[in-house]
Amino acid sequence: MNTLNFILGASLQPGDFTGFTFFIGSVSMLAATVFFLVQHGQVDKKFKDSMLVAALITGIAAVHYYYMRDQWAEGLGSPTELRYVDWILTVPLMVVEFALLTGVGMRKLFWASVVMLVTGYFGESGVTGIGDAQVWGFVSGLAYFYMAYEVGCLSIFGLGNGGDVGNALANAKGKIPAAGRMLQWFVLVGWSIYPLGYMIGTADGMWYAGAAGLPLDMDIVYNIGDAINKIGFGMAVWSAARD
Amino acid sequence: MISTNQGLVTSKIVGLIFSLSLIFFNIGDTYSSIIFISIMLSIGIPHGSVDHIIAFVNPKSRRFSSKLSFFSIYIALIIFNIFIWVLSPFLGLFSFLLISCYHFGETQVIGYHSTDNQLLNFVIGANILLSLFLNNIFELQEILIEFKFFSDIDLSSYENIFFLLISVAVLMMSVLYFDIKRKVPLYAELSILYLIFYHTDILTSFSIFFGFSHSLPMLLMEYNELKEDSFLKFYLKTLPFTILSVVFGFILFYFNDSLLTTENLILFVFIVISSLTLPHVFIMKDFVNDK
Numbered sequence: 125m126n127t128l129n130f131i132l133g134a135s136l137q138p139g140d141f142t143g144f145t146f147f148i149g150s151v152s153m154l155a156a157t158v159f160f161l162v163q164h165g166q167v168d169k170k171f172k173d174s175m176l177v178a179a180l181i182t183g184i185a186a187v188h189y190y191y192m193r194d195q196w197a198e199g200l201g202s203p204t205e206l207r208y209v210d211w212i213l214t215v216p217l218m219v220v221e222f223a224l225l226t227g228v229g230m231r232k233l234f235w236a237s238v239v240m241l242v243t244g245y246f247g248e249s250g251v252t253g254i255g256d257a258q259v260w261g262f263v264s265g266l267a268y269f270y271m272a273y274e275v276g277c278l279s280i281f282g283l284g285n286g287g288d289v290g291n292a293l294a295n296a297k298g299k300i301p302a303a304g305r306m307l308q309w310f311v312l313v314g315w316s317i318y319p320l321g322y323m324i325g326t327a328d329g330m331w332y333a334g335a336a337g338l339p340l341d342m343d344i345v346y347n348i349g350d351a352i353n354k355i356g357f358g359m360a361v362w363s364a365a366r367d
Numbered sequence: 368m369i370s371t372n373q374g375l376v377t378s379k380i381v382g383l384i385f386s387l388s389l390i391f392f393n394i395g396d397t398y399s400s401i402i403f404i405s406i407m408l409s410i411g412i413p414h415g416s417v418d419h420i421i422a423f424v425n426p427k428s429r430r431f432s433s434k435l436s437f438f439s440i441y442i443a444l445i446i447f448n449i450f451i452w453v454l455s456p457f458l459g460l461f462s463f464l465l466i467s468c469y470h471f472g473e474t475q476v477i478g479y480h481s482t483d484n485q486l487l488n489f490v491i492g493a494n495i496l497l498s499l500f501l502n503n504i505f506e507l508q509e510i511l512i513e514f515k516f517f518s519d520i521d522l523s524s525y526e527n528i529f530f531l532l533i534s535v536a537v538l539m540m541s542v543l544y545f546d547i548k549r550k551v552p553l554y555a556e557l558s559i560l561y562l563i564f565y566h567t568d569i570l571t572s573f574s575i576f577f578g579f580s581h582s583l584p585m586l587l588m589e590y591n592e593l594k595e596d597s598f599l600k601f602y603l604k605t606l607p608f609t610i611l612s613v614v615f616g617f618i619l620f621y622f623n624d625s626l627l628t629t630e631n632l633i634l635f636v637f638i639v640i641s642s643l644t645l646p647h648v649f650i651m652k653d654f655v656n657d658k
Contacts, residue, residue: 173551180555184562187390191566205528209565212528212535213558220551230550234539242532251526 136197143196145347150189156182156355163362171365174224178358181214185354189347202325202343208245210350215241218357222275222307225300225364226292232274233289240267244318248326257326265319276304277312303364310356317349374587375478379556382579386563389571396568403570403636406578408609414582415647416608417589417601422650424592430653444646449619452638457514463641468492470648473655474581479553482655490541491553495576498534498561502527503569510569531565585651592654612643 136143160179167175188210192203215237223230246252247260272278276290285291293304323335325342389402422430422437431437452459472492473482482488500507508518538561542554560580564572586605595601616639 173549177551177555180559184558187387187562187566190391205526208528209531212532213562216535216539217555217558220554224551231543234543238532238536238539245528245532249526251529 136193140197142341142343142347143193145344146189146193146196149347149351150186150193152351152355153182153186153189156358157186160358160362163366167362167365171361174221174361175358175365177217177220177224178361181217181354182358184213184217185210185350189350196343204245204248207346208241208248211241214354218354219271221357221361222289222293222304225304225307225361226289226296228292229274229287229289232287233271236267236271236274240264240271243267244322248322256330257322258330258332261319261322261326264322268315268319272311272315275308275311277308280305280308280312299364303360306360306363307357310353310360314349314353314356317345317352321345321349372478374591375584378579378583378587381583382575383559385579386567386575389575390563390566394571396571399568399570399574403574406574406582408613410578410582410586412609412612412643413602413605414586414589415643416605416612417593418647418650419608420593420604421589421654441646444649445615445642448642448645449638452641459638459641460511460514463637463644464496466641466645466648468496470644470651471495471576471581473652474585475557476547476553477584477655479549480547484545487545487547490545491557494534494538494541494557495560497537498557499564499569499572499576501530501534502561502564503572504530506569527565531561534561534564589654615639615643 136147157179160175160182164172164175164179188206192206192210195201195203195206216234219233219237220230222233241264243260243264246255247257247264250257272286274287274289276286276293278284278286279290279294285294290308293301293308296304320335320340321342323330323332324338324340324345327333327336418441419434419437423434431440448459448463451462469485469489469492472488472490472495475491475495476482476484476488480487504522508520508522512518535558538554538557542550542557547553560576563575567575590598590601593601593604595604616636619639619642620635
């Protein structure tokens with residue numbers, strides 16, 4: 125085991141479940157990257173960019189999970205900055221998947237994702253000194269709900285197709301509507317894991333102070349959310365592309 | 368013989384593997400000078416060392432009547448650039464950045480869009496340099512210590528992630544508002560570059576970008592254009608002017624004291640590179656015209 129550890133700066137302590145989820149996050153993202161790259165050569169030409177983007181998302185995440193695991197194992201606390209570096213690079217790529225499937229909506233989704241991330245980071249880090257976590261979290265949440273609307277999450281409940289992307293997904297041909305529906309579920313359910321993590325991490329003195337009492341750690345919630353969403357997003361695209 | 372596309376992809380994958388190795392093995396900035404020198408000598412300078420051949424091979428670039436006129440103009444541009452640096456280091460740096468933006472962007476868009484859109488070339492190159500500088504801005508302030516208007520700015524209250532965010536947002540704007548044939552792959556590749564810029568120091572970041580995203584793809588394209596039997600044979604042709612460039616660098620360094628008044632080695636290297644880059648940019652502009 126020591127031989128394998130030459131590449132890692134610090135070792136996880138026995139019973140460190142949070143650290144273990146960082147490790148699992150890193151290796152599962154790496155495995156998904158290899159899978160998507162292998163599948164890239166097998167799929168139809170029109171899906172190649174989508175598969176490449178899926179591989180990039182998990183690849184970038186694998187690098188950052190490696191760093192985060194290391195920071196955690198060295199006892200330097202929750203790796204908020206690294207996590208946001210990862211999200212700044214990967215979340216825009218995730219919304220790009222919608223644009224690649226439908227050919228519309230890239231501009232709106234890009235900007236909404238930036239607002240969601242920036243305000244989320246401001247709230248969690250407190251770097252601005254203006255407003256508190258609940259104010260920034262509210263703005264971040266609005267951007268998230270806008271994206272959910274734009275990609276057509278309302279159609280899951282039969283409440284219309286939502287924005288341009290939702291319309292385009294509903295009217296697409298072949299396996300794209302089915303893949304789009306999976307992505308909509310990821311945005312609606314998978315992405316909603318993040319506000320939970322945010323509330324647990326910033327609960328002190330806020331109206332949601334009770335969230336701190338949940339038997340969950342913010343990093344565990346985020347790590348599970350990332351693994352589900354990043355790998356799941358790629359798998360949804362792959363399922364549309366494999367035929 | 369390899370195709371242009373294969374050359375581009377191969378170069379960038381090699382660069383990516385190299386970068387990830389640096390990140391995973393936690394090399395830090397210990398060996399950044401060695402990495403920089405190795406890449407510059409093996410790929411960086413050689414890719415411009417066949418300009419005197421390229422200028423006459425590509426039919427679209429035959430704007431020189433003879434080798435004499437080519438070398439006269441080429442050397443005159445190098446001297447002109449050094450003259451600007453001596454006259455005003457700020458003007459020298461500024462013009463180098465403007466020219467580099469165009470040149471780097473032009474080669475970066477190959478494979479994603481036609482190089483005809485000169486504004487796009489410039490904007491993409493400007494994005495790359497902006498990200499390189501922003502993600503290493505504290506180091507850059509130390510390098511450009513003589514440019515007080517920049518180095519004296521107090522950025523201590525900002526975190527690195529803030530600058531990454533700015534560079535990504537600017538990139539998004541650029542990619543969104545330009546008509547680019549392969550928009551998403553270009554954005555995706557630049558995202559990886561930004562990741563490397565964020566996690567490595569400025570010299571290593573520049574070496575990786577300059578070596579594997581710019582010089583090596585160009586070197587392979589030049590190899591294709593010259594239709595040599597083997598890559599080794601082609602590479603040997605780059606050696607005379609590579610050696611000459613290194614000698615030129617040493618001569619400039621020797622006479623540096625009274626001319627450029629800089630004790631900053633990295634800034635000095637910038638001056639040498641900019642001097643070699645200026646004439647090279649014009650040759651490459653014609654060369655990539657049909658790529």
